[in-house]
Amino acid sequence: MTLALVTGASGFLGWHVASVLLQRGYRVRALCRPASAVRELNVERVTGDLRDKDSLNRAVEGCQVVFHVAADYRLWSRNPQELYASNVEGTRNVLDAAERAGVERVIYTSTVGCIGMPPDHEGNEETPVSISDMAGHYKRSKWLAEQVALEKARAGLPVVIVNPTAPVGDHDWKPTPTGKIIVDFLRDKLPAFVDTGLNLVDVRDTALGHLLAAERGKPGERYILGCENITLKEILGRLGTLAAKPAPRTQVPYPVAYAAGLVSTGWANLTGKPPMAPLEAVRMARKKMFVSTDKAKRELSFQPRPVNEALGRAIGWFRANNYV
Secondary structure, eight states: OOOOEEEESHHHHHHHHHHHHHHHHHHEEEEEEETTOOSSOOEEEEEEEEOOOOHHHHHHTTTOOOOOOOOOOOSOSTTHHHHHHHIIIIIHHHHHHHHHOOSEEEEEEEEEGSSOSSSSSOOOTTOOGGGGOOOOOHHHHHHHHHHHHHHHHHTTTOOEEEOOEEEESOOSSSEEEEHHHHHHHHHTTTEESSEEEEEEEEEHHHHEEEEEEEHHHHHOOOEEEEOOOHHHHHHHHHHHHHHHHHOOOEEEEHHHHHHHEEEEEEEEHOOOOSSSSSSHHHTTTOEEEEEEHHHHHHOOOOOOTTTTTHHHHHHHHHHHHHHH
């Protein structure tokens, strides 16, 4: 039976990756911080941290496959260096440990934020992009981490990179920024919206895409795991239909949203409390993050389902678990 290490299994996407692996007959070892737990899944829990090299060496011992899903996914931090320590150096540490252990395959979870977004068509894995295109510390740290993975692949480590878009669905514990949109909508805390767009995907399909990348992906290649390109206005409209609630109709001009982000983030930097409207999120909203998933469909046989069912599942899960 194949033993797979999953980092980030206590979080949203990592939990679903671990769940898919268990369903497919894998043994799953989950790297967790001391205060974290992997709820509802029968996994082998090991204590460790991305910044603790010795703990990673112990975690990868005996594993054939490593799924490095963990990341510091925050669009605001009072100390941005924390994001680079976890996302960049943490990734280097995981890949070094995997190399020393001689694992057969590593799947590195990057982000659609590292994909180039041309103004006139969908982005894809070949769209030119550089760190100067990254808005904010989260995207910069993930871009740098992806470069580490690509360097390792060029040096011979069998690393396959996946770039998930915006997963939605159940078990979004924290919740993620995309999940927070759903929660804020359900709490009537989204009176308006900006003209932006996302690519949404069912988190269960994203997790399955990780397994497909392990089985069929080519080392050193990137694969976008997404589904539907949808404007934020349309997302809110779908949520309104599924939740039987009115969707907001007021569109806020970008300069107004930017000013609100400046004020909100400035206050957060003073108080230490997360901002209602992180400036980094506002900057990201300047571009519609519309991408093509043709490569993953062609090379991995990735077949994501329409996202409405996942949006409905997210609504039901948030309501059932007292987020609303």
